[in-house]
Amino acid sequence: MSESRPLIATMIGDPCGIGPEVIAKAWASGEPHKYSRPVLVGSAAVMEQAVGFAGLDLPVRVIDSVDQISDSPEVIDILDSGKFNMDDLTLGEDNATCGQVCADWLKEADELALSGAVDGTIMGPISSVSMKMAGVLDQVINIEPGISYLFLISGPLRVMHLTDHIPLRETCDLITSDLVFSALQTMDSRLKEWGLPAPRIGVSGLNAHAFGEEEDKEITPGVQRAQAAGINATGPIAPDSIFRHCIEDKYDAVLAMFHDQGHIAIKTWGFVGNCALIVGPPYLHMSVAHGTAYDIVGTGKANHEMMQAAMVLTGSLAAGKGFID
Amino acid sequence: MTLRLAVTPGEPAGIGPDVLIQLIQHGYPHELVAYADPELLQQRAEQLGLALTLKQPGTDPQPLAAGELAVHSVPLTETVTVGQPKPANAASVLKALALATQACMKNTATNKQCAALITGPMHKGVINDAGIAFSGHTEYLAELTSAHRVVMMLATKGLRVALATTHLPLSQVPAAITQTALTETLGILHNELETKFGISKPRILVCGLNPHAGEGGHLGREEIDIIIPVIDSLRAGGLNLIGPLPADTLFTPKYLDTADAVLAMYHDQGLPVLKYQGFGNAVNITLGLPIIRTSVDHGVALDLAGTGTANSGSLSTALSYAVEMAQGILPGKPH
Numbered sequence: 001m002s003e004s005r006p007l008i009a010t011m012i013g014d015p016c017g018i019g020p021e022v023i024a025k026a027w028a029s030g031e032p033h034k035y036s037r038p039v040l041v042g043s044a045a046v047m048e049q050a051v052g053f054a055g056l057d058l059p060v061r062v063i064d065s066v067d068q069i070s071d072s073p074e075v076i077d078i079l080d081s082g083k084f085n086m087d088d089l090t091l092g093e094d095n096a097t098c099g100q101v102c103a104d105w106l107k108e109a110d111e112l113a114l115s116g117a118v119d120g121t122i123m124g125p126i127s128s129v130s131m132k133m134a135g136v137l138d139q140v141i142n143i144e145p146g147i148s149y150l151f152l153i154s155g156p157l158r159v160m161h162l163t164d165h166i167p168l169r170e171t172c173d174l175i176t177s178d179l180v181f182s183a184l185q186t187m188d189s190r191l192k193e194w195g196l197p198a199p200r201i202g203v204s205g206l207n208a209h210a211f212g213e214e215e216d217k218e219i220t221p222g223v224q225r226a227q228a229a230g231i232n233a234t235g236p237i238a239p240d241s242i243f244r245h246c247i248e249d250k251y252d253a254v255l256a257m258f259h260d261q262g263h264i265a266i267k268t269w270g271f272v273g274n275c276a277l278i279v280g281p282p283y284l285h286m287s288v289a290h291g292t293a294y295d296i297v298g299t300g301k302a303n304h305e306m307m308q309a310a311m312v313l314t315g316s317l318a319a320g321k322g323f324i325d
Numbered sequence: 326m327t328l329r330l331a332v333t334p335g336e337p338a339g340i341g342p343d344v345l346i347q348l349i350q351h352g353y354p355h356e357l358v359a360y361a362d363p364e365l366l367q368q369r370a371e372q373l374g375l376a377l378t379l380k381q382p383g384t385d386p387q388p389l390a391a392g393e394l395a396v397h398s399v400p401l402t403e404t405v406t407v408g409q410p411k412p413a414n415a416a417s418v419l420k421a422l423a424l425a426t427q428a429c430m431k432n433t434a435t436n437k438q439c440a441a442l443i444t445g446p447m448h449k450g451v452i453n454d455a456g457i458a459f460s461g462h463t464e465y466l467a468e469l470t471s472a473h474r475v476v477m478m479l480a481t482k483g484l485r486v487a488l489a490t491t492h493l494p495l496s497q498v499p500a501a502i503t504q505t506a507l508t509e510t511l512g513i514l515h516n517e518l519e520t521k522f523g524i525s526k527p528r529i530l531v532c533g534l535n536p537h538a539g540e541g542g543h544l545g546r547e548e549i550d551i552i553i554p555v556i557d558s559l560r561a562g563g564l565n566l567i568g569p570l571p572a573d574t575l576f577t578p579k580y581l582d583t584a585d586a587v588l589a590m591y592h593d594q595g596l597p598v599l600k601y602q603g604f605g606n607a608v609n610i611t612l613g614l615p616i617i618r619t620s621v622d623h624g625v626a627l628d629l630a631g632t633g634t635a636n637s638g639s640l641s642t643a644l645s646y647a648v649e650m651a652q653g654i655l656p657g658k659p660h
Contacts, residue, residue, distance in 0.1 A: 167535050167545030172496035208592035212494045240597040259536035260594060263573035268598045 005037050006119035006318035007066055008284075009109045010311065012042030012050075013124025014098050015084060016091050017292025018302035020050030023124055025304035026311055028056050030073035036315025039069050039077050039118070041109045043084040043101075047076055053298045066117050081108060092294040099130030103139050113283040119318040120284030122310055127292045145174055148280025149183060151190075151253075152266045152289075153313070155325050157246050158253040159262040160187050160279060171258045175206060175214050180222025181229075183255060188231045190279055191252060195322035202242050202251035203235025204261060210236040219257075243269070275310040277317075286314045328355040328651055329386035329395075330644065331425035331439035336418065337362065337401060338410045339625025340635035341445030342369045346377055348637040348644075349394050355648060356386035358428075358439060359394055360421040362401040366394070372407065372631045399424060407631035410448045415455035418447065419465075426469050429616040441617035441647035442466075445640070446625045461492060463611050466618060474509045475613035476517075478586070479599050479622065480646065481606055485586040486595035487514050498591045499547055502534060507555045511588060515564050517612040518585055521650050527585040530575055531556060531568030534590045538571045608643045610650075617650045619643040 013019020023040065024047065032038045040047065047060045060076045063069060069077045083104050088097040109121040123140075131137040143150055143164045151160040162183050163174050184201060191199035203223050206214045219236045226233045235255075237245070243265035246254045256262030266274060274289035288310045296302055309324075316324050334341035345359060346369060359366060363379050370377035376392030389395070399421040403413045428439040444462055452459040459465060467475040478487040489510050490501050511529065518527035532538075533552065535545030542549050552569045560566055568588075570580065575587065576598045589595030599607050609620040621639040629635045 165536055165540075165544055167539075168495070169499040169545060169547075172494075207495050208492055208596075214494075214496070239593045240600050243597060244600060260572045263536075264576055264594065265597060267573045268576045 004319055005033075005035060006315055007039065007069075007117070008032075008036040008120045008122060008311065008314050008318065009039050009041050009066075009079075009112050009118040010122040011102070011105045011109045011124050012040055012047060012078075014102055014127045014130060014292050015043060015046045015089055016093060016095065016098050016130070016297065017125050017127060017294060018297055019124030019126075019292065020046050021053045021297070021300070021302045022304035022307040023047075024051045024054045024056055024058065024076065025302075026308035027076055028054075028058055028073060029304070029308055031308050032311035032315065033071065033073050035312050035319070035321075037069060037071050038311060038315075039063070039066050039079060041079050041105050041112070042124075043086075044078050044080045045086050046084065046089070047078055051076070053300055055300050066112065079108065079112075081105075092297045094127050094130040094133060096130060096133035099127065099132070099134030099136060102126045102131060103134065103136035106140065110281070110285075113281070113285075118283075120286065120314050122314055123285075123287035124307070125288055125290055125292050143278065143280075146179055146182060148278055149186065151277040151279045152262060152274060153277065153323070154266045154269065154274045155247075156249060157243060157266060157269060158323070159243070159246075159256050159266055160253060161256050161259060161262045163258050165259060168258070172206065172214060175218050175257060177218045177222035177225065180219055180255075181225045184222065184226040184231055184233050185229070186279060187253065187255060188226070188233075193320060194317040195320040196252055198232060199252045200250070201231065201233045202237055202246060202254045203233055204239045204242045204254055204256050205236035206239075206257045208239075210238045273306050273309050275306065275313060284314055284318050286310055326652070327386045327388055328440040328648060329382065329438070330355055330357050330441050330443060330647060330651075331360060331397075331428050332357050332443045333360050333422050333425050333445055334366075335445030336410055336448040336451070336625045337365050337405045337414060338407055338630060339446055339448060339627055340623075340630045341625065342366055343373060343630060343633070343635045344621070344637035344640045345394070345445065346370050346373060346375050347633075347635070348640055349389055350375055350392055352391045352393065353389040353644075355388065355644075356382065356395050357389060357644075358382050359396045360399050360425040360428075361396065362417070363396050363398050365401060365405050366396065368405070369407075369631065373633050397424065397428070408627040410451035410625070410627070412451055412455035415452045415457055419452065419457065419459070422462075422465065423469060426466060426616065429618075430470065431615065440651040441619065443640070443643050443647050444618065444620040446621060446623060448625050462620060463491065466611060466614055470615050472614050474506075474513060475611050476510050476513045478514070478610045478612055479596060479607050480610060481599055481608075484581060484599060486599055487586060487588050487612065488592060488595055489588055489590045491592060493591070495591065495593075499534060502547060502551055502590060504551055504555050507551060508559065511555065511559055511564065511566065513613040514586060514588060515559075521612075521617065522585075523653055524585050526565050528565045528567065528583060530570060530580060530584045530587045531566055532572040532575055532587065532589045532594055533569035536571070538569045606638055606642045608639070608646045610646065617647055619647045619650075
């Protein structure tokens with residue numbers, strides 16, 4: 001194992017959901033260790049319980065700092081700030097305490113990344129209801145156009161969103177050539193950092209057949225500026241064709257104009273195993289696409305493949321080794 | 326029963342004539358009547374190196390033998406060069422469409438009545454260049470048949486998507502979705518799924534407009550102000566409607582497996598999914614007309630005209646749907 005493997009901190013997700021179980025299974029597979037040096041952020045007691053749910057026999061070891069990791073699939077290393085009390089656990093049900101502790105753990109993981117102690121973070125499945133109950137949901141989903149972008153990955157289909165949680169009525173006004181240009185610059189430089197030496201970016205249109213005023217006045221000029229700056233961007237392309245082109249490897253990634261445009265493409269093409277990056281923070285910020293699956297918590301049935309893929313991919317991208325399909 | 330079907334090849338310089346001539350090379354079980362210039366069809370057949378015997382429609386519709394095609398002559402003004410649409414021919418192309426439509430109308434005082442209209446691709450630009458305002462087949466046919474409101478639906482195997490708005494700029498979509506428009510559109514969709522598709526009490530999924538279908542008003546208010554009241558009111562009238570659902574989860578098997586059709590709020594909410602599911606085999610159906618009309622889902626492909634490389638799969642699917650709708654067989658479902 002090479003020491004170039006990046007340090008990746010995974011927040012264990014809501015204690016009442018399947019996050020801790022799937023993380024235990026993914027950890028035990030040994031795959032994350034091939035691409036990264038993983039460490040968890042959360043509650044050791046919750047992880048011990050989850051190891052049992054998963055039918056595994058793995059010790060959970062609390063460490064004080066990332067340089068103490070065992071770097072082994074046979075020992076789970078966790079940074080536990082002691083903020084969670086097992087008395088507050090309501091398996092399979094939302095509660096505000098769990099919502100609050102998720103926000104706390106996310107902050108701890110992000111601080112580790114910001115201080116340079118780890119190279120990237122992964123967010124286990126959280127409950128938006130619990131976080132809403134705790135009044136902390138805004139801390140997770142605040143994606144601001146021009147500052148951060150949602151980048152969804154579904155096998156060969158990779159889609160960064162120019163705008164995200166915005167009413168459709170307001171979306172069209174937000175699309176400016178400056179925003180398109182700046183997003184393309186961000187996208188190009190990130191893709192290069194992740195290990196694609198010459199990224200090919202397809203830019204979606206906004207309107208049907210990529211034919212309209214916004215294409216002429218904003219998107220095309222934005223793409224042309226990016227091209228003049230040496231970025232291999234093509235577009236605007238008809239939104240009903242561009243995602244298929246990406247799956248067929250004509251592009252490495254697509255810049256979608258708004259939430260449903262990209263999300264429909266990602267969720268409907270039939271690939272199982274999505275994950276999501278927030279592009280904006282100066283480190284890799286990954287999350288898995290599935291939720292807390294309260295109905296199967298504790299049964300050992302939860303499938304860990306998506307979590308495992310997210311852990312492997314985060315390691316690979318943080319090391320500049322590219323995507324793994 | 327052998328049917329008589331009216332077919333308009335559309336733009337003469339595009340692949341419309343090609344795919345029709347290619348399709349009848351092995352004959353066809355129903356009588357296809359091309360509303361077109363016979364000379365154009367013969368020229369194109371020669372260019373493609375394919376057989377073509379044109380005949381007049383008789384009293385009763387007859388199946389087509391290999392290479393045979395019935396024709397209702399609508400002469401063009403200028404000779405056609407493949408790949409080069411001419412505004413001078415635009416009036417004739419529209420006349421063919423009008424005559425074919427009339428042939429499908431009930432109470433036509435002739436025994437030459439056609440059971441359905443199947444349209445090839447038109448070139449909107451060249452018709453407008455000729456000084457004739459034309460925004461699309463769907464709108465033109467609505468006017469021609471005095472239909473009050475029409476609904477565009479695309480169908481592939483197992484998925485039917487109707488659109489609440491069609492070719493509007495996205496910025497104008499929210500304002501176009503009014504309670505009246507949505508009520509009428511859902512009414513047409515429900516009725517025609519029953520009458521033309523033979524589905525009793527069709528289950529229709531309705532997309533939201535905004536991300537997460539508005540997330541309780543946080544990401545847009547159209548769901549609360551427009552879509553939900555319309556759904557509630559139509560449900561009270563007996564319609565089986567589900568929604569508004571977030572569009573990105575609606576188009577997954579969990580929901581689609583239970584649905585007879587989906588109503589999308591705008592073009593690109595519904596059509597990209599169809600492209601995944603059945604590109605080349607999708608068919609465009611106009612609901613709300615007094616006639617059965619289906620269409621190919623491709624364009625004029627000027628660069629492919631006359632080369633023999635155009636694919637007639639979409640025309641074949643459009644014809645099959647028209648036949649099954651005319652015969653009252655549920656299209657697109659195994660039977």
